[in-house]
Amino acid sequence: MNGRDATRDVLLGLIPIALLLAIWQGTVSLGLAPPTLLPPPGLVFMRMAQLLATASFNQEILATLFRLFAGFSIAVVLGIAIGLAAAVSPAINAAVRPVVRVLAPLPKVALYPALLLLLGFGHESKITLVAADALFPILLSTYYGASTVEQKLIWSAMAAGTPPREILFKVILPGAAPSILTGCRIGLVISCIVVFLAEMITSTDGLGHVLITAARTFQAVDMFVPLITISLLGLILNGLLQAVRSYLLRGFPEV
Amino acid sequence: MRSRVLFARLAPLLACVGLLAVWQVAALTLNNDSFPTALDSIRAIPSILGDKEALINILASLRRMAIGFGTAVLVSIPLGLLMGRSRSVASFFNPLLMVIYPVPKAALMPIIMLWLGVGDLSKTLVIFLGVSLPVIYHSFEGAKAVEEKMLWSGAAMGLSAVERLVRIVLPAALPEILTGCRTGLVLALITMITSEMIARQSGAGNILFNALDMGQYDTVFAMIIIIGGMGIFLDAAFERMRERLVRWSEPQFDIPLSFS
Amino acid sequence: MFVSDVEKAASMNLMPSRSDLKAEAAPAAKPTIAMIEIDHVSQVFQTSSRQDHLALSDISLTVDDGAFVSILGPSGCGKSTLLYIVGGFVAPTRGTARMKGNPITGPGPDRGPVFQEFALFPWKSVLGNVMYGPRQQGVKAAEAEAQSRALIEMVGLKGFEHFYPKELSGGMKQRVALARTLAYHPAVLLMDEPFGALDAHTRTRLQNDLLNIWERDRKTVLFVTHSVEEAVFLSDKVVMMSRSPGRIRQIIDIDLPRPRRRTELLLDPRYQKYVVDIERMFDDAGDDELQP
Ligand SMILES: Nc1ncnc2c1ncn2[C@@H]1O[C@H](COP(=O)(O)OP(=O)(O)OP(=O)(O)O)[C@@H](O)[C@H]1O
Ligand SMILES: [Mg+2]
Numbered sequence: 001m002n003g004r005d006a007t008r009d010v011l012l013g014l015i016p017i018a019l020l021l022a023i024w025q026g027t028v029s030l031g032l033a034p035p036t037l038l039p040p041p042g043l044v045f046m047r048m049a050q051l052l053a054t055a056s057f058n059q060e061i062l063a064t065l066f067r068l069f070a071g072f073s074i075a076v077v078l079g080i081a082i083g084l085a086a087a088v089s090p091a092i093n094a095a096v097r098p099v100v101r102v103l104a105p106l107p108k109v110a111l112y113p114a115l116l117l118l119l120g121f122g123h124e125s126k127i128t129l130v131a132a133d134a135l136f137p138i139l140l141s142t143y144y145g146a147s148t149v150e151q152k153l154i155w156s157a158m159a160a161g162t163p164p165r166e167i168l169f170k171v172i173l174p175g176a177a178p179s180i181l182t183g184c185r186i187g188l189v190i191s192c193i194v195v196f197l198a199e200m201i202t203s204t205d206g207l208g209h210v211l212i213t214a215a216r217t218f219q220a221v222d223m224f225v226p227l228i229t230i231s232l233l234g235l236i237l238n239g240l241l242q243a244v245r246s247y248l249l250r251g252f253p254e255v
Numbered sequence: 256m257r258s259r260v261l262f263a264r265l266a267p268l269l270a271c272v273g274l275l276a277v278w279q280v281a282a283l284t285l286n287n288d289s290f291p292t293a294l295d296s297i298r299a300i301p302s303i304l305g306d307k308e309a310l311i312n313i314l315a316s317l318r319r320m321a322i323g324f325g326t327a328v329l330v331s332i333p334l335g336l337l338m339g340r341s342r343s344v345a346s347f348f349n350p351l352l353m354v355i356y357p358v359p360k361a362a363l364m365p366i367i368m369l370w371l372g373v374g375d376l377s378k379t380l381v382i383f384l385g386v387s388l389p390v391i392y393h394s395f396e397g398a399k400a401v402e403e404k405m406l407w408s409g410a411a412m413g414l415s416a417v418e419r420l421v422r423i424v425l426p427a428a429l430p431e432i433l434t435g436c437r438t439g440l441v442l443a444l445i446t447m448i449t450s451e452m453i454a455r456q457s458g459a460g461n462i463l464f465n466a467l468d469m470g471q472y473d474t475v476f477a478m479i480i481i482i483g484g485m486g487i488f489l490d491a492a493f494e495r496m497r498e499r500l501v502r503w504s505e506p507q508f509d510i511p512l513s514f515s
Numbered sequence: 516m517f518v519s520d521v522e523k524a525a526s527m528n529l530m531p532s533r534s535d536l537k538a539e540a541a542p543a544a545k546p547t548i549a550m551i552e553i554d555h556v557s558q559v560f561q562t563s564s565r566q567d568h569l570a571l572s573d574i575s576l577t578v579d580d581g582a583f584v585s586i587l588g589p590s591g592c593g594k595s596t597l598l599y600i601v602g603g604f605v606a607p608t609r610g611t612a613r614m615k616g617n618p619i620t621g622p623g624p625d626r627g628p629v630f631q632e633f634a635l636f637p638w639k640s641v642l643g644n645v646m647y648g649p650r651q652q653g654v655k656a657a658e659a660e661a662q663s664r665a666l667i668e669m670v671g672l673k674g675f676e677h678f679y680p681k682e683l684s685g686g687m688k689q690r691v692a693l694a695r696t697l698a699y700h701p702a703v704l705l706m707d708e709p710f711g712a713l714d715a716h717t718r719t720r721l722q723n724d725l726l727n728i729w730e731r732d733r734k735t736v737l738f739v740t741h742s743v744e745e746a747v748f749l750s751d752k753v754v755m756m757s758r759s760p761g762r763i764r765q766i767i768d769i770d771l772p773r774p775r776r777r778t779e780l781l782l783d784p785r786y787q788k789y790v791v792d793i794e795r796m797f798d799d800a801g802d803d804e805l806q807p
Contacts, residue, residue, distance in 0.1 A: 009346035013347060013348075099270045101266075102270045106487060107485075110479050114475065117475070152632055153634050155599075156628065159622045159696075159701075175636075197362060230357060230362075234358070235353065235354065235357065238357070250679065
């Protein structure tokens, strides 16, 4: 891909976003929707800039980020560990497989009331929900990546004198890295979504709570701000993960 | 060999029983009022499903879910396929989709309710939005991976661009598309439950939280079993259909990928 | 073994005699001892339809220390499988393989494989790949790096130390794979069609490089190939296999002077005769054809 094509792609991609903003502005300007229901985009972004300057809104962002990271980290650690174990040990595989088959399609959000009853209304229940939701994509792509590591890579390492128990960390883990990181990317997006939803359902702080408070008082402007914030957070975190990914996978083709 | 196949079939069932047993033991040892045992919760299921109003509510939710899922699939597959085969279409839509991706669709519920009211339309629209993205994404990936040579030979046989998309790209991308639909189906259920939890009007999500507010813990856990059962059943049913449709292709994951 | 002997060998096609294997002294001056003994080895695979498939049937072969032995045979006759058994990656269904008299129970750094697919670690640079073996053997980092750089230079890749495998051409990857294996000083090199995927020019260059390395170190080499010319050019001994089930049909000693120069050899009637005779033998077999 040359530079000219890349520029064209970026410009092309900006069209629908610009179009969306234009339609939004147009609808308001033409009086098709009252500003109380659909505030003009300029107002929303100004309100957002205003809020970002306040300590209290930043507190909400931090609360959300804390739960997001805690849940996501637990999911990464558990997902990679269980996925690798299931890929290398037939016994663990036989146990994990049916359980995952049952738990993966289960709508985790339905467990949320149970988590509330067991863990209380604080951080713990939300973090557990985020972890439970982000776990399966990471686990499954780790399992898939680890069980498709090329046999000859493992043999090459064994012939060079690597003892069997080190093969896991020296060959299988790095060999599965592309797939694992793809799983982490899906898991991260899910974490963003789930933490926000959990905060909307019951919470006293966080971005989801900001949205619910605004909805109760019919403040349309304040309802848009947390939504745009979570979208931006998602983009930024995804960008960071992408950077980590292209560093870790610099040797692999097609990153 | 026979017994092995039988065991593979029964394994998920055994897993269900095992999980319920773990729950039973945990509840008995914790002996907590707000954590009923698995057996108590199962006993509460008939009374929920016997309640006519609750049943009608749940069925109405499922109808909205089916409509939202159906329309999302009809729109998303062609869009994804086009994106996969045309660089311009892909770079046109990709940034927009990336912006929308991390936004929780069920969180749009309050805003959409503000515009369209609390009726079926809002709820179906949210489900539609929730299902679209994974289906678009998987159709896109599937179409992108179609071998160029297959399309060349199609063109050589005189197929038009549209015919190539329908007769070559669609079947070749079908396994990947169906993976997307499978994710989308579970997602439809999740979006439905979540939006009902947020809107608190009617439906399974609402019954769940009403029971929580009223301290009817048996009902809470019974509802969890019902919703969980719906997810597992829908996924298993879809998987059977998928196996029929794409017998020729190996499934990439034989365990489902689901997320909210 | 001279030309007439080759013809004689062709006539007694299906009875490879054990005495044949020991018929000739290895060209090296050192005393010949058995490096690898393959003793009545058979390999049965279960197919996915759960039928038994006999991939190797009663193979016996002795490879002397310092010998260069090539294995030729039609596709699917079990050449790779035989190599994997010697490598210790696959356990034979029947029979035993021995290295210096000890039964082979698993892979070890005394036998270095070079696979057709290169199998380089994609997450490591050229230097990282070559250093892997010495580091695994407990060589200090600085020393391993110095040794590896020297090897990389020897295979003609100086300046590419920090490239990743994806940034190299097929021939360059093959050189790295060879250097990675040489780096831990295996006594035996197990090469599975290492030059199969390369263009003719690169292939010739790597053949020369391999011969130079072998003539210098006198490692024992077990070399699988589809090319009759390559086998005759490189080897002391050519093992011809046949398919369904895979068995040894004939072992031919290549009695050509060393060091061998490709350009001289191509004009040598003895070389030409070996090539033509071996090809004829495969043609006569009828049931299976030799892949190019
Ligand atoms: N893991 C396996 N499971 C079942 N059958 C196998 C397996 N590996 C090899 N085979 C069978 O064993 C036979 C020999 O295979 P092998 O790879 O050793 O052949 P080869 O001589 O190296 O062929 P080629 O020249 O094409 O590389 C083939 O018929 C193959 O189908
Ligand atoms: Mg082979």
